[in-house]
Amino acid sequence: MEAKKNIVVLGAGYGGITAALRLARLFHKHPEYQIHLIDRNPYHTLKTQLHEAAVRKTEISIPIGRIIQGRNIIFHLGEVTRIDPIERIVYRENGSLPFNYLIIAIGSQVNFYNIPGLQKNSFPLQTMRDAQMICDYISQLCTSAVSEPVEERRRDMLRFVIGGGGLSGVEFAAELADHAAQCTRNSHVNPHEVEIIIVESGSHIVQRMDESFAARIHKKLLGKGVKVIPKSKIIGRTPDTATLSSGEVLKTKTLIWTGGIRISELARESGLKVGQSGRIIVDEFLRAEGYPFIYAIGDNALAINPYTKEPVPAAAQFALQQGRLVAHNIYADIFEGVGKPYHPKVLGEVVSLGRHLAVGWLALPFLKKITFVGFLGSLLKTAIQEKHIFLLRKESGKWITS
Ligand SMILES: Cc1cc2nc3c(=O)[nH]c(=O)nc-3n(C[C@H](O)[C@H](O)[C@H](O)COP(=O)(O)OP(=O)(O)OC[C@H]3O[C@@H](n4cnc5c(N)ncnc54)[C@H](O)[C@@H]3O)c2cc1C
Incomplete structure (x- = not known):
């Protein structure tokens, strides 16, 4: 044969x-x-x-x-x-x-770009294992912060730095902001003690979208308490600090690196x-x-x-x-x-900004676009994700439940 x-x-x-x-x-x-x-x-x-x-x-x-x-x-x-x-x-x-x-x-x-200390002292977000590690670490940190009596130490524990303001960095920052709000509410920690900072090397976040979209996303992030430091690179990392190209040193135990692939x-x-x-x-x-x-x-x-x-x-x-x-x-x-x-x-671009908010656009016939900001956006993002699972089901001819 x-x-x-x-x-x-x-x-x-x-x-x-x-x-x-x-x-x-x-x-x-x-x-x-x-x-x-x-x-x-x-x-x-x-x-x-x-x-x-x-x-x-x-x-x-x-x-x-x-x-x-x-x-x-x-x-x-x-x-x-x-x-x-x-x-x-x-x-x-x-x-x-x-x-x-x-x-x-x-x-x-x-891609850690050989930045000193970065690979050893930061969390990447590329695989499911990475996501699980971050999730476990953050929930542990929130729990420990509750029982930390010294405010300054508590603030240090609750300062999160995200290296890279691309799609994944921005989406993660917004999710984290929602999660931190929930976490502080549940554990009676002052929400103002949580700081989430995105460090972005370009002049604005989500570089591949046009500037007006990036500005809208930036505004929504600010509303969630996320700070963005543009035109700045992380050039060094220790377990407790992140050094920026501007010379500024951020004290942080948690650095999530989404700055490159x-x-x-x-x-x-x-x-x-x-x-x-x-x-x-x-x-x-x-x-x-x-x-x-x-x-x-x-x-x-x-x-x-x-x-x-x-x-x-x-x-x-x-x-x-x-x-x-x-x-x-x-x-x-x-x-x-x-x-x-x-x-x-x-077909369009949608950036989710937490559970109930998204910003983006979808292509319409005749080169037209529909843009959206808000809850409708998050429904569309969910619909896009569901469409992928639906197509897998269709292609495989099986009814998959994830
Ligand atoms: C946090 C995050 C959010 C994102 N959000 C969006 C978004 O909203 N919209 C969007 O369009 N894109 C988004 N992206 C980008 C998108 O996920 C990628 O562009 C897409 O997954 C690329 O698909 P792929 O098939 O090339 O590779 P992948 O989907 O990455 O699949 C690669 C596969 O290869 C396997 N593999 C790798 N190396 C080996 C090896 N040596 N041997 C065996 N198997 C191997 C991996 O296990 C994996 O299953 C996001 C990415 C990240 C990280």
Whole structure:
């Protein structure tokens, strides 16, 4: 019997799980092709909700087995350590797998930029484990602060610094502000003793949104008691202090670092051509340069927007679109020979600012936009998150409960 041909997807995040499910659907009448999915975790993380899980117990993971149940997908649990693009083999810590086609979707990692003391003395917010650690730490800190009789020490315990005022930093700060308000109410600590400070290197927070939006978000954050220090970088960190580029030293026991991402060295070390931030250089069909049978998507891909000539930002909505596209392109490459070039669709941007507030815009037909601020925004954000789960259910043909 002839061996099956392998289509291997690395990473079961937004891009990878979408690609694997779409491949399973497209290839369901072609049992000669086997789809493989590899991830270091046995669950799919709803990464865009990490900031919620970092302050309160929230379920933001779905077991992969439940999503792919009944599909022509074999799941392999393990860390991918190397890709041999010449011999077409993926190496895991616990084995290897040959491939005919490969989709790289292993996302991004935190970048500490070698800032002295930062990695050792701060919390990143990139994985579910990070979120759980922050959540446990904050609730412990709030409990200890209650029994600390000296006000100055209590204030030091309740000063939280967030390095990086991008989307994740801002969303986390707002969640934390709501949580701290609740925590102080419950434990009779003076709410004015809590300080939440965002340190942002740019002139305004959420750099990728336009300035008027950023100003609205800033205003809402101020209303929640969050302070923003713009045009300032964290240049050093000890267990009790954060030193800023302005020379100011903030006393803080808690620093959450959301100031940058980088792509794993895996692609570069495997001989694939990488560009800005270590993202894999891809053509318009999202194929890695020089390797037409290897695709990169999501945060891993340095996909260029053909309209603006700018790199497509690292965001879940683009990872999802790219996951669907490359599944079709692989199918086309095998059976029809014509793939579709990638044209990113910007569906909108929503920044949640706590449980009941969000700011953003959504695209309407004829290049129109609808903007919103407030409770309606938070309903829309929830709807966007639910839509992802709904689409997973639709693609997998199963009713998943997270
Ligand atoms: C706190 C936070 C909030 C965010 N909010 C938003 C938002 O509101 N809207 C938005 O559009 N984007 C948001 N983003 C960005 C968005 O989450 C990412 O752009 C998106 O997850 C990228 O999808 P991906 O498929 O490329 O990778 P990911 O979703 O990160 O998935 C990568 C997968 O690869 C696995 N993996 C990694 N390395 C290996 C390895 N060596 N071996 C095996 N498996 C591996 C991981 O376990 C993971 O399952 C946010 C990000 C963060 C951190």
